[in-house]
Amino acid sequence: MDKQILQVTSALEGELLSERARIVQLCASITGNVDIAEDLAQEVLLEAWSHLHMLRDVDKQKQWMNGITRNVCLRWARRTGREPVQPLLLQDEDGDEYNAADFLADDYDIEVALEHKELIELLDRALALLPVETRTVMIQRYIEETPLAELAARIGARPNALAMRLQRGKLALRNLLTGELSHEAQAWLEFVRKTASEWEETSLWCVLCGQQRLLGTIDAQAGFVRVKCPVCxxxxxxxxxxSYLPQTLRGIQSYKPALRRVLRWVDTFYGSGLERGYVACTHCDKTVPVRYELPITAPTWLKGSSRLHHTINTSCPFCGSDNWAALDCYALAAPEGLRFWQKHPRMRLLPINEVEAQGRPALLVTFESVKERASFSTLFERETYRKLDTFTEEN
Structure with a gap:
C-alpha cells in the first residue's frame, strides 16, 4: 500500500510540473501582467506541491490547480491594489465554465484565515522567529512584492534554489504556528521581547578581546542564554x-554554568558532526550536512575578522533553523579549553594563523591569558577542521 501511495504521489508531482506552461498562461490571463506571470506560476506550483495531500479527487486535479492559481492571483491583486482583468470563471476540458474556488479544499483557502486579525499578529510574531536570511527573503518576496528573478539576482542565487528556500521558509512558519514547536517558539518570543532592553553586566570577561565584561540575558525556565561584548x-x-537549548540549559540561572554547558554541547554536537559529515537538526531532526562556510546570519564582528572563513555551519535547509559555531568556539569547547578558561578567566583570542602541521595545511587557534603568560592552542586540519593537536603553555 505504501508503495502504491508513493507511486501515485510521484505521478501527481510529475503532472504538476507538466502544468507549468498552462499555469503561466493562466496567471497572465487573470492578472494581465505577463512579467509577473512566471513568478506567480512558480508560487502556484510550490503551493500545489506542498498541499498535494489535500487534493481530494485526482480526476479534478486541473480544476484544483486552477483554484490555487485563482487564489495566488487574487492575493497578488489584493497586495498590489490591482483588479483582475477578467472574471474569475475558468473552463474545464469540455469548455464549460465554472468557479475555480468550488474545487478548492475547504481548509486550504489561506485568504480566509489571513483575514483574521489574530492570525496576522501570530504570523508577524512567527516571522520574527525565523533566521534572518529566511525572514529577509520572505519579506522581500511576499510583502515587498520583489519578483522572484530579481530577488534571486540580488542575492546571487538561482531562481529555482530561491523558490525552494522560500518554500522551506513557509514550512518553517507552519512548524512554528501549528507544529510541536509552537509552545517553545512562543516562550522564546516572549523572552526575547521581555529582555530586549534588559541586558545586564555579568562577571565574565569577553573571550574575544579580554577587555570588557560580557552583557547577558538568561531565562532558566525557557533554557535560553545570550551574551555579547559591548565593544566587539x-x-x-x-x-x-x-543559545536556545531547553534540554541543556533549563533550570540554569547563572551565566558561567550556562555557558559551560553550551560549550560542552558544542564539543559533542559539532565534534560528532565533523567526524560523520552530518548532524541531526536540533529542531526538525532531519539530516543536515556539515558545511565549512560563513552563514549569512553571522554577526558583523565575525564577518570583519580573521574568523571569516572559519565557521562550522549546520543551519537546516528543511526547517530554516539557524545553527553554526565559529571554529575558535569549538576549540574552546574542548575539555582542555574549558580547564584553561577556568584557570584563566580573563583571556583573549589571537588571530587565527594558517600553518603546516603533520605535512598538511592547518589552522592554529590560540587563546592567551591577559594577566599571566599562558596560552591554549588547538591545531585543526585546514580542509576538514579535524583536530590534530592541543597544547597548553604555562609560565
Missing part, C-alpha cells in the same frame, strides 16, 4: 552567542 558587538543585533 558594535551592531545592536550582534551577540557572541544566542
Amino acid at each position: 558587538c558594535s551592531h545592536p543585533d550582534d551577540v557572541i552567542t544566542s
Whole structure:
C-alpha cells in the first residue's frame, strides 16, 4: 500500500510540473501582467506541491490547480491594489465554465484565515522567529512584492534554489504556528521581547578581546542564554552567542554554568558532526550536512575578522533553523579549553594563523591569558577542521 501511495504521489508531482506552461498562461490571463506571470506560476506550483495531500479527487486535479492559481492571483491583486482583468470563471476540458474556488479544499483557502486579525499578529510574531536570511527573503518576496528573478539576482542565487528556500521558509512558519514547536517558539518570543532592553553586566570577561565584561540575558525556565561584548558587538543585533537549548540549559540561572554547558554541547554536537559529515537538526531532526562556510546570519564582528572563513555551519535547509559555531568556539569547547578558561578567566583570542602541521595545511587557534603568560592552542586540519593537536603553555 505504501508503495502504491508513493507511486501515485510521484505521478501527481510529475503532472504538476507538466502544468507549468498552462499555469503561466493562466496567471497572465487573470492578472494581465505577463512579467509577473512566471513568478506567480512558480508560487502556484510550490503551493500545489506542498498541499498535494489535500487534493481530494485526482480526476479534478486541473480544476484544483486552477483554484490555487485563482487564489495566488487574487492575493497578488489584493497586495498590489490591482483588479483582475477578467472574471474569475475558468473552463474545464469540455469548455464549460465554472468557479475555480468550488474545487478548492475547504481548509486550504489561506485568504480566509489571513483575514483574521489574530492570525496576522501570530504570523508577524512567527516571522520574527525565523533566521534572518529566511525572514529577509520572505519579506522581500511576499510583502515587498520583489519578483522572484530579481530577488534571486540580488542575492546571487538561482531562481529555482530561491523558490525552494522560500518554500522551506513557509514550512518553517507552519512548524512554528501549528507544529510541536509552537509552545517553545512562543516562550522564546516572549523572552526575547521581555529582555530586549534588559541586558545586564555579568562577571565574565569577553573571550574575544579580554577587555570588557560580557552583557547577558538568561531565562532558566525557557533554557535560553545570550551574551555579547559591548565593544566587539558594535551592531545592536550582534551577540557572541544566542543559545536556545531547553534540554541543556533549563533550570540554569547563572551565566558561567550556562555557558559551560553550551560549550560542552558544542564539543559533542559539532565534534560528532565533523567526524560523520552530518548532524541531526536540533529542531526538525532531519539530516543536515556539515558545511565549512560563513552563514549569512553571522554577526558583523565575525564577518570583519580573521574568523571569516572559519565557521562550522549546520543551519537546516528543511526547517530554516539557524545553527553554526565559529571554529575558535569549538576549540574552546574542548575539555582542555574549558580547564584553561577556568584557570584563566580573563583571556583573549589571537588571530587565527594558517600553518603546516603533520605535512598538511592547518589552522592554529590560540587563546592567551591577559594577566599571566599562558596560552591554549588547538591545531585543526585546514580542509576538514579535524583536530590534530592541543597544547597548553604555562609560565
